Every structure is written in C-alpha cells, then in structure tokens.
Amino acid sequence: MFSALEGILVLDLTRVLAGPFCTMQLADLGARVIKIETPRQGDDARAYGPFLNGESIYFASLNRNKESLVLDLKSEAGRQIFLRLVELADILVENFRPGTMDNLGLGYSRLRDLNNRLIYAACSGFGQTGPYRHKPAYDVIVQAMGGVMSLTGQPGGEPTRVGASIGDITAGLYTTIGILAALRACDRTGLGQLVDVGMMDCQVAILENAIARFEATGEVPRGIGNRHPSITPFTSVKARDADLVVAAGNDALWRKLCQATGRQDLEKDPRFSTNEQRTQNAEVLGRILGEVFASRTRAEWLSVLEGAGVPSGPINTVADIMSDPQVEARQMIVEVDLPAAGPVRLAGSPLKLSGHPSQDSRPSPSLGQHTRPILRDLLGLSDVEIDRLAEKGVIG
Amino acid sequence: MFSALEGILVLDLTRVLAGPFCTMQLADLGARVIKIETPRQGDDARAYGPFLNGESIYFASLNRNKESLVLDLKSEAGRQIFLRLVELADILVENFRPGTMDNLGLGYSRLRDLNNRLIYAACSGFGQTGPYRHKPAYDVIVQAMGGVMSLTGQPGGEPTRVGASIGDITAGLYTTIGILAALRACDRTGLGQLVDVGMMDCQVAILENAIARFEATGEVPRGIGNRHPSITPFTSVKARDADLVVAAGNDALWRKLCQATGRQDLEKDPRFSTNEQRTQNAEVLGRILGEVFASRTRAEWLSVLEGAGVPSGPINTVADIMSDPQVEARQMIVEVDLPAAGPVRLAGSPLKLSGHPSQDSRPSPSLGQHTRPILRDLLGLSDVEIDRLAEKGVIG
Numbered sequence: 001m002f003s004a005l006e007g008i009l010v011l012d013l014t015r016v017l018a019g020p021f022c023t024m025q026l027a028d029l030g031a032r033v034i035k036i037e038t039p040r041q042g043d044d045a046r047a048y049g050p051f052l053n054g055e056s057i058y059f060a061s062l063n064r065n066k067e068s069l070v071l072d073l074k075s076e077a078g079r080q081i082f083l084r085l086v087e088l089a090d091i092l093v094e095n096f097r098p099g100t101m102d103n104l105g106l107g108y109s110r111l112r113d114l115n116n117r118l119i120y121a122a123c124s125g126f127g128q129t130g131p132y133r134h135k136p137a138y139d140v141i142v143q144a145m146g147g148v149m150s151l152t153g154q155p156g157g158e159p160t161r162v163g164a165s166i167g168d169i170t171a172g173l174y175t176t177i178g179i180l181a182a183l184r185a186c187d188r189t190g191l192g193q194l195v196d197v198g199m200m201d202c203q204v205a206i207l208e209n210a211i212a213r214f215e216a217t218g219e220v221p222r223g224i225g226n227r228h229p230s231i232t233p234f235t236s237v238k239a240r241d242a243d244l245v246v247a248a249g250n251d252a253l254w255r256k257l258c259q260a261t262g263r264q265d266l267e268k269d270p271r272f273s274t275n276e277q278r279t280q281n282a283e284v285l286g287r288i289l290g291e292v293f294a295s296r297t298r299a300e301w302l303s304v305l306e307g308a309g310v311p312s313g314p315i316n317t318v319a320d321i322m323s324d325p326q327v328e329a330r331q332m333i334v335e336v337d338l339p340a341a342g343p344v345r346l347a348g349s350p351l352k353l354s355g356h357p358s359q360d361s362r363p364s365p366s367l368g369q370h371t372r373p374i375l376r377d378l379l380g381l382s383d384v385e386i387d388r389l390a391e392k393g394v395i396g
Numbered sequence: 397m398f399s400a401l402e403g404i405l406v407l408d409l410t411r412v413l414a415g416p417f418c419t420m421q422l423a424d425l426g427a428r429v430i431k432i433e434t435p436r437q438g439d440d441a442r443a444y445g446p447f448l449n450g451e452s453i454y455f456a457s458l459n460r461n462k463e464s465l466v467l468d469l470k471s472e473a474g475r476q477i478f479l480r481l482v483e484l485a486d487i488l489v490e491n492f493r494p495g496t497m498d499n500l501g502l503g504y505s506r507l508r509d510l511n512n513r514l515i516y517a518a519c520s521g522f523g524q525t526g527p528y529r530h531k532p533a534y535d536v537i538v539q540a541m542g543g544v545m546s547l548t549g550q551p552g553g554e555p556t557r558v559g560a561s562i563g564d565i566t567a568g569l570y571t572t573i574g575i576l577a578a579l580r581a582c583d584r585t586g587l588g589q590l591v592d593v594g595m596m597d598c599q600v601a602i603l604e605n606a607i608a609r610f611e612a613t614g615e616v617p618r619g620i621g622n623r624h625p626s627i628t629p630f631t632s633v634k635a636r637d638a639d640l641v642v643a644a645g646n647d648a649l650w651r652k653l654c655q656a657t658g659r660q661d662l663e664k665d666p667r668f669s670t671n672e673q674r675t676q677n678a679e680v681l682g683r684i685l686g687e688v689f690a691s692r693t694r695a696e697w698l699s700v701l702e703g704a705g706v707p708s709g710p711i712n713t714v715a716d717i718m719s720d721p722q723v724e725a726r727q728m729i730v731e732v733d734l735p736a737a738g739p740v741r742l743a744g745s746p747l748k749l750s751g752h753p754s755q756d757s758r759p760s761p762s763l764g765q766h767t768r769p770i771l772r773d774l775l776g777l778s779d780v781e782i783d784r785l786a787e788k789g790v791i792g
Contacts, residue, residue, distance in 0.1 A: 004577035050612035061608040130725030136707040138643035151559025161622040163547025173569040180576035181400035193751035201746035208743040212457040216446035226557040247534035311532040329526030350597035355589035
C-alpha cells in the first residue's frame with residue numbers, strides 16, 4: 001500500500017481554519033506536513049475554545065497528522081532555517097494577508113529562486129489581487145459578502161449564517177485542489193507555481209445556481225426556508241413528533257410519494273402535475289403535505305417512504321451523528337488520544353481511496369513537538385547547534 | 397503556458413450536481429472532459445429550470461468546458477464503444493447509486509482489468525459501503541442527515557437548509573481532491589484506484605468544529621443565529637438602514653471596535669474583558685451593540701470600521717455580487733454564449749494558478765454536440781460506421 005501523497009513535503013504556515021483545513025487534507029492523504037508556528041503562542045487556534053484540560057479541541061480538530069516546528073521567522077537565523085527547508089519542500093501553504101510574506105523577505109518570487117519546483121499556495125480572504133486584497137476577513141465576513149447568507153433563512157426572515165464555517169472550509173478545499181493540480185503540472189514540467197485562492201471567490205463559486213437563477217429571471221434570490229427554489233417537494237415536513245426531509249426530485253418520485261402517503265388524488269391535481277407547477281404552488285402543496293405528515297410519527301413515515309423508494313431522512317443533530325451506523329461504518333468519526341485532553345472523537349476524512357492504507361490518525365501536535373527531530377533529520381543540525389538556537393529563542 | 401491537467405482524459409458519467417461540479421473543476425483545470433449522456437434526455441439537469449429560450453441555465457452553470465457524447469450504455473454496441481474509451485481514459489467519474497455500473501457490466505473491477513491505470517471515482521449519497529449505501533439521496537437529505545441543518549437557523553427556531561447546495565458541492569470538491577491525489581499516486585506507481593466519496597461523509601467532515609464542541613462540552617450544538625459559537629463579537633448587526641457583519645476575532649480587534657464606535661467604556665467592562673467572557677455574555681453584548689450600530693448608516697459604519705482595521709462587510713445579495721468590484725477584478729463572473737439562451741453570466745472558477753492560462757470558458761455542450769468528432773478522432777470510426785450506430789440509436 002502506498003499513501004497517495006507519500007514522499008511529499010509540505011511547509012505549513014497556516015493558522016486558524018481555512019489553511020489548516022487544507023493542510024489536514026494533504027496530511028490525511030499521506031503528505032508530510034510540517035506546521036511552522038511562532039514561538040510561545042503558535043497557531044492562534046491553540047487559544048480558541050472549547051478546551052478539555054486546557055487543551056484546545058478546536059485546534060485538535062484541524063491539525064491531526066501534522067508535525068509542529070516552532071521557528072521565529074522574524075529573526076534572521078529563523079529565516080535562514082526556513083529557507084533551507086524551502087529548498088527541500090514540494091509545497092508551501094500560507095493564509096496570511098497578502099504582503100505578509102513579502103514583508104518578511106519570504107515572498108513567492110524569492111522562494112521560487114531557491115526552488116523552482118515549489119508550489120506556493122496562498123489562501124486569503126479576498127485573493128492576492130483586486131481592490132479588497134488587503135481587507136481582513138473571517139468566515140462570517142465572506143459568508144456575508146459572498147452571498148450565501150442572503151440565500152439562507154426563513155421566508156421574509158433574516159439572512160442567516162451557515163452553522164458550519166463554510167467560508168473557511170470551501171476555501172480550504174479549493175486550495176487543496178489547486179495544490180494537487182499544480183503538483184500534477186510540476187510532475188510534467190518540473191516547475192512549481194503560485195496557487196492564489198480567495199475565500200470570497202469560493203463563496204461566489206458555490207452560489208452557482210443562485211447566480212444562474214438571477215441571470216435567467218432577474219429576481220434576486222432570497223432565503224426561502226428549507227424548500228428548494230426549483231424542485232418541489234424537496235423540503236422538511238413535520239411528522240407528529242419530529243421533522244423529517246423528503247425529496248421528490250422528479251415526477252416518478254412524486255407519484256411514489258402520493259401513493260406512499262395514500263394521497264393518489266394529488267397525482268391528478270392539475271396544480272401539481274409537473275415539477276414546475278408544484279414549484280409555483282409550493283405554498284399550498286406545503287400546507288397539504290403538512291396535514292398529511294402530521295398524522296404519523298417520523299419513524300413511521302421514514303419506514304413508509306423508504307419502502308416506497310422516496311428519498312427521505314431525519315434531521316440529525318451532532319449527537320445523532322455520533323451514533324449513526326452509517327457514520328460508524330464509514331469511519332467518519334475517529335478517535336485521537338490527546339496529551340492533556342485524553343481520547344477525543346473528531347470528524348474523520350471522507351477521502352476513501354482503495355489504494356490508500358486506512359491508518360490511525362495521529363493527534364494534533366503539541367507546540368514545537370517535532371522541532372528537534374526535524375532540524376536534526378531534515379537539515380542535519382547537531383544537538384549543540386539546536387541548543388544554541390533554542391537559547392536564542394529562534395526555535396522552541 | 398501549460399494547463400495544469402493538460403493531456404488528461406476524463407470520462408464523465410455524472411448527472412445533476414455533485415458529480416458535474418467535480419468534473420467542472422477538472423475541465424476548468426484543463427482536462428478533456430467527455431460527458432457521456434443517455435440518448436434523448438441526457439443529464440437530468442437539462443430538464444431543470446430556470447430556462448432561457450428553452451435552455452437550462454441550471455445545466456449551463458455546471459457543465460462549461462465539457463464535451464457531450466451521447467451513448468446508450470444499455471446496448472451492447474454502446475458498451476463496446478465505452479470500453480474502448482475506458483482503455484484511453486485516465487479518469488472516470490460517476491455519481492450513480494452503488495451497483496448501477498455493476499448492473500451494466502461496467503463495474504470497477506471489469507474496467508480495471510482493461511486499464512489498470514484508470515482512476516475510478518464514485519460519488520454517491522452515502523458511499524459504496526455501509527448500511528445506507530443503497531439509499532437514494534439528494535442535497536436536502538444529506539444536509540439533514542449530515543447535521544448542518546441542525547446547526548443553522550435562529551435561536552429556538554427551525555433547523556434551516558443552507559441556501560446553496562453544499563451537500564452536493566462539498567462532495568464534488570472532495571471527489572476532485574480524491575481524484576487528483578490518486579492521479580499523483582498513479583504517476584508514481586503506474587496504478588489507478590477507486591475513489592469512493594459519500595455526500596453524507598462530506599457533511600460530517602464539515603461539521604468538524606461542532607463535533608469538537610459536542611465532544612468537549614456534551615452540549616448538542618444548535619442554530620444560534622448569525623453569531624459564532626465561540627468567538628464574540630462575530631455576527632451581524634443592524635445599522636440604521638441595513639445589516640452588516642463585524643468580526644472581532646481577538647482582543648486587539650475588540651479594543652479597536654470599542655474605540656471605533658466611541659465605546660471605550662466597554663473595553664473596561666469586566667463582562668467583556670476576554671473572548672470567553674464576551675461569548676458567555678453574548679446576548680447582553682448583542683443588545684448593546686444593537687444600540688450602538690442603530691445610530692448610523694451601514695455605509696458610515698463600514699467606512700469607520702475599515703479605517704479602524706476591524707473586519708466588517710455588507711450582507712450582499714446575488715445582485716450586489718454581480719456588480720462587486722472585487723468579484724469583477726477576480727473574474728469570478730464569466731460570460732458564456734449559449735446556443736439558444738445567448739450570452740449568460742455565470743459563476744467562475746476560484747482556482748487562480750499562475751502557470752495556468754486564463755482562458756475563456758467554453759459554454760456547456762448541447763446534447764451530443766461532440767459525439768461525431770470524439771468517435772472519429774479518439775476511436776478512429778469512419779463516417780459510415782458512425783452513421784450506422786446513429787441509425788440504431790446507440791449514439792446521438
């Protein structure tokens with residue numbers, strides 16, 4: 001067995017979420033990821049709650065399978081060590097604001113002169129170009145400016161933030177894609193390149209259907225609750241005891257739904273005969289389905305709908321997911337044993353590759369946990385040299 | 397200039413959203429993507445609105461830069477042509493329910509015997525294994541079962557569907573990552589592999605922070621409106637005329653926010669002295685900030701906050717995004733000229749690679765637009781042979 005990215009060395013200067021989410025994918029795929037952290041504090045996310053025995057679980061969830069090297073890039077000695085690592089690296093990932101690496105004297109053009117195979121990935125709020133490039137961003141800023149909040153929420157209600165940090169996460173995924181594509185190009189041409197991903201750009205990309213609707217109709221898309229803007233019924237409904245979701249993505253499924261609920265009369269109702277008409281009459285259809293589903297429990301309906309082949313499911317909480325048999329079968333919850341917090345269950349990787357060994361996840365590193373072995377084994381520094389750098393505070 | 401995936405041939409059997417979103421990334425990166433469609437209807441999404449002059453803009457938004465080959469895989473002659481294409485291909489992507497390709501006699505093990513370098517990517521609702529593997533899924537089903545709906549919404553309100561189809565889109569992005577990692581492995585080992593991505597798995601992966609919170613605290617995460625569960629203030633606020641978002645991700649930004657709003661008194665208020673205390677007192681702080689922000693317009697506040705270096709921004713609609721100067725500078729809206737609909741503006745690609753030529757997007761193909769050139773140029777079929785296949789309805 002061969003890890004997909006075996007032999008790839010990644011220098012990881014990222015902090016908080018978007019960048020670390022990217023380098024976690026690379027680490028999960030078998031790359032060696034060296035997380036370069038500032039002395040004393042390290043990644044800001046080490047200070048983000050929730051904590052268990054003083055250890056950040058926020059951080060643990062984003063940094064498995066990585067090594068930690070503490071290096072002061074503001075010192076000349078630290079920069080010299082960094083440049084020696086750049087010579088050996090395949091990939092560098094950073095999520096500073098544009099200009100930060102240049103100000104350290106470590107911008108892309110300098111690093112490329114040292115190693116022209118280097119893939120330099122920069123993930124920032126708004127990208128390396130354009131009028132907003134120097135603006136600071138966090139997840140909620142790009143969820144707002146990128147439009148997804150304007151599409152999420154109840155009809156007539158407030159624009160709503162998505163409860164997962166998709167502003168960061170989609171940027172992390174796109175950065176990973178850009179890096180792997182550049183790696184392929186490098187294998188062919190021998191040359192690295194700059195991968196420039198902006199979080200707001202990624203939000204615009206995921207709006208694709210809303211942009212298409214706006215372009216086709218001129219109507220500004222808004223939050224419409226849980227239904228789909230152009231497929232009906234495709235929404236949540238209330239059973240007697242709890243909500244469930246039902247998706248009849250085509251006419252055949254609609255007919256199955258009518259039969260399964262004992263409402264064959266709806267099949268013949270001209271208001272609901274095509275998907276377009278069902279969508280136009282979504283409100284009245286919603287009221288009718290509300291009455292239908294109120295008559296039985298969620299478990300009863302899920303059983304009926306599954307038997308009829310109508311796509312349906314419960315609205316799970318995180319607690320439900322932690323004990324879901326499919327989640328377990330897919331190993332989507334992994335346990336890592338953290339130094340202070342002890343064993344903790346975290347989200348696993350959805351990348352299931354037949355040729356890739358499924359391996360236990362190594363826990364996120366403590367700050368500077370791998371500083372000495374990295375300097376010794378990769379750069380050949382002696383213990384005396386390492387001690388001297390440590391005394392000066394260049395490493396930690 | 398060299399497209400990152402130049403020379404890569406992708407057979408694309410995907411329909412609707414998750415799979416086509418994946419193959420659009422591959423096409424944007426320069427791979428040759430041959431979309432294999434069923435005779436007459438083709439991809440289901442060709443029948444999904446909105447339409448312009450009878451042409452689906454839903455489909456156009458997901459299928460740029462691809463070629464369309466109409467091939468009946470239920471006929472023996474169609475399967476033979478398909479198998480000859482498999483011998484030439486680097487990558488195959490499908491998003492059928494598990495078992496569909498096996499039932500056609502075209503399962504992974506057979507295709508691998510023909511071409512052991514083939515990367516076979518299967519993107520399905522629940523993955524190729526586990527008790528739910530045969531269940532049908534759509535975006536709303538995995539948004540519900542995968543937990544993100546339970547985290548999205550107003551406090552005490554309904555679980556809320558995310559207004560973009562992130563159930564499909566995150567699966568499309570993860571499938572792309574799996575394929576590109578497998579391509580790297582193939583370049584090293586000469587062997588392809590099976591990439592198995594489940595939409596629900598991807599939803600669990602993006603919950604990562606919510607799972608960490610549940611694990612650390614035992615509390616089941618719920619929708620809490622627009623604020624962040626562990627960073628405060630990091631939310632939307634109401635100016636006199638419109639909402640905006642503000643994110644003070646650390647104590648220094650909090651102090652800047654107090655100063656910019658003329659509320660230095662809040663800096664010294666013990667209820668708000670650390671992020672943890674601000675989060676514990678998020679409700680009262682929200683009321684205070686509500687009064688502060690109500691006094692001026694959004695434009696005034698954005699100008700003040702930008703001057704003070706406090707991350708902030710408007711909550712944009714799709715209409716706002718279409719004319720945003722940063723979106724324009726980043727070329728995140730591209731125009732394609734569709735055969736029936738004419739010129740239409742759609743979301744572009746956030747993958748900005750310095751070594752990759754920025755090229756005009758080719759519009760989504762009409763059904764079977766490239767059938768003849770593909771069969772002639774890739775497989776060497778004569779016009780007579782092609783005519784005979786067309787007469788039999790094997791191709792279109």
